[in-house]
Amino acid sequence: MRKPKASKLGKYRDLVLAITIFLFLDMGVLAFNYYTSRLIAADTARINTAGELRMYSQQLAKAVLTLNYELANQQPTQTSLAQISESHQAFSEAIERLKSGLREAAGEGFSTAANSEAMEQLEELERTWAPLGREAVTLLGMKEPGVNDVTSIANLVFARNVRLMQLAGDLTETLESSALERSSTLQTIQLIAIGLAFLNFIFIIFKFVRSLQASDRIAEEARRETTRILETVQEGLFLVDREGRIGHQHSQTLFDMLDKALVPGDNVLAFLMERIEEKHRESVKDFFDVLFNKKVKPSLLKQLNPLQEIAFVPQDGKTRYLNFEFDQVKSGDQVEQLLVTVFDVTEKVTLARDLAHAEQRVKTEVDALLALLDHDPATVDSFLRGAEARLASINSQLASVRPEGPAYRKLVNVVARDVHGVKGEAAALGLRAIEMEIHKFESTLAPLRNRDDLTGDDLIPVAVAMNDVHEATAKVWQVIERVQHYANGEKRAAGDTDSELRELMSQIEHLTLRIASDLNKKAKIEIAAPPELKLPGSVLAFLRTTLPQLVRNAVVHGIEPAEERQRQGKPQEGTISCMITCDAEGTLLISVQDDGYGLSPQALRQTFAENGTLSAEEAASLSDEQIVAKIFQPGFSAIAEPGIHAGRGDGLALVHDMISRWGGTLKISSRPNTYTRFSLQLDKEAWQCA
């Protein structure tokens, strides 16, 4: 609804009105003063003129008598005649001036009784003067007046001069009393106007003081209410200006929540930069840049806000989790300030984390249980015993290593390779808890692998992480024990390698599909192993270690994402073939092939140079065969960031290590964008005697 126009002046309306009246009154008094002074000047002029009439009448009488004397004594008469002429003219003009002056005064509304009386007196004076004036005109009209000519006017002068002087005197008195009367009226009017102006002035002062008191009262009440609100709210509330400064009004809890040393005027962004984790700083800075953008809508600000459940480290060092909410405070079209609300959500975040941990623990245990139920107990048993044996061996090596840098480094690399094998087997069995713990363990080892300056202290975290892996395997044992309580099924005969191979192949299939699904790729696996093939347990253990690494490598590095495959005209789903055969000479052939990118020496050169495993010069100096051979060396990976499935450069190194130990051969063949095949061969003697 449109507000009425008068309200534009708001509470000042009465004041403005009073001041306007005051100014009008003042201007009125000034104008009246001007007018009054003009009237008084006119009155004075008329009084003077009336006085002059007496003088002119006297002058005329004197000039006539002088003329009479001069004519009688035959003396020159020019001076007398000139004086008669001057007196006559001055008298006549004075009468005319008085007449017009009195008419003017009557016209201006000041026709007082005194004024009318003066008019009558003037008329009588004119009547008395008229014959004398006529005689003077006649005399002045004669060429050479004689004594007799003057006698007539001289008689009139004798007869009327006294009367004329008396009348002029009366007229002067009358005019004086008229002027007095008029000036008294004007004074009264002036006094009234000044009185009114004074009253108006008093009104203005009164009104002004009252309005000031009223607004002070409202402001004080508002201030008290704001203070009460700011003292009561649990959230941190404050305003931030365009320069990022904290305003003076803020909730009492604010500085308890953020920092007691903080004061109004401090820069909030600079403060936050010191207290939040480094990884959030850039996005918080960017966010502050758009906060004052008037076109950015509140819902978008909420969406972009990085200060949600943010870890905040105050000076006392105890991390809290805070939510910051921002609302733009606009003045007209511009965003002048931000209203910032801070919530302490530490309790909520901690609870959510505890819940997530508990859920994860339960899930891991359930997963372990389900994974165990999926597999042959003998296989799981064999894995767990093998894993524990390897962990025990690592422990003893850690205890007995020579205390010098290079020996530590060598040990770290051996340990890394060993646990990577355990990880692959755990993954194949779907034992996520063990797989995850080993992944964390590998992350602990990673920064130590290239250092020659290692000390015993550097290995402390390794021992701690080893303990976690131990605990994970122990948990699986516990689950097995619990399951055994309920188990009443027929136990599979140990050493039934036929079913163990089938079991292994099924695990490999599951592993392939799981890795593909984790990486958002589409892949299937075709497995071929002749049913009549009988493999000893040691070869099965060999396969259990090597096959997971090879199919993992095929899915991670070989198979392209579905869109990429589609672009290349391949089926969206990649195919991995895993074949185990025995030829006529008894040689065991194991191959894993994918229909993906193929191996490109040039691409490997570039990747190794980019992820820093080789310098650009080293990469360029190696032949194609040499660069391909690098993928079997520990620490060489074609992935920049290690993930759970690849990136540490240990998988193929382990395969290489195993085949070397068995005295077998390893070949790679590949065609760009068509296939990559890893072929392992074990001579009859090697695998049948193992």
Added chain:
Amino acid sequence: MRLMIVDDSMIIRNRIAVLANNPRLGKVDIVGLAGDGEQALALAKSKRPDVITMDLTMPKLDGEACISELAKLLPDAHILVVSALSDRATALRAIRNGAHGFLLKPFRDEDLLNSLVELCK
């Protein structure tokens, strides 16, 4: 509303164009459909749209560079980024370059309409 739709996918362009006929948006004139950044700039110069939906990953001139140019060319126009790039840093960069809204692909019809209505408030 004079709407220009910028996206390298014809399917997305057509989808937005169909949704723009919704009565909630009032009268909408689709003044341009562009498949890349350069085409978008040329159309913006001649057609002067007041609302623009903009993809970020496009051939020739990418969305971010295009937004900066459009913001200079049409300072009063409202730009809604419709992109599959979901990280906060991308969104903030787009807003700093001159966009005023951000919608993630794939979007629901309702979300696009709400974003356009809010943008034009």
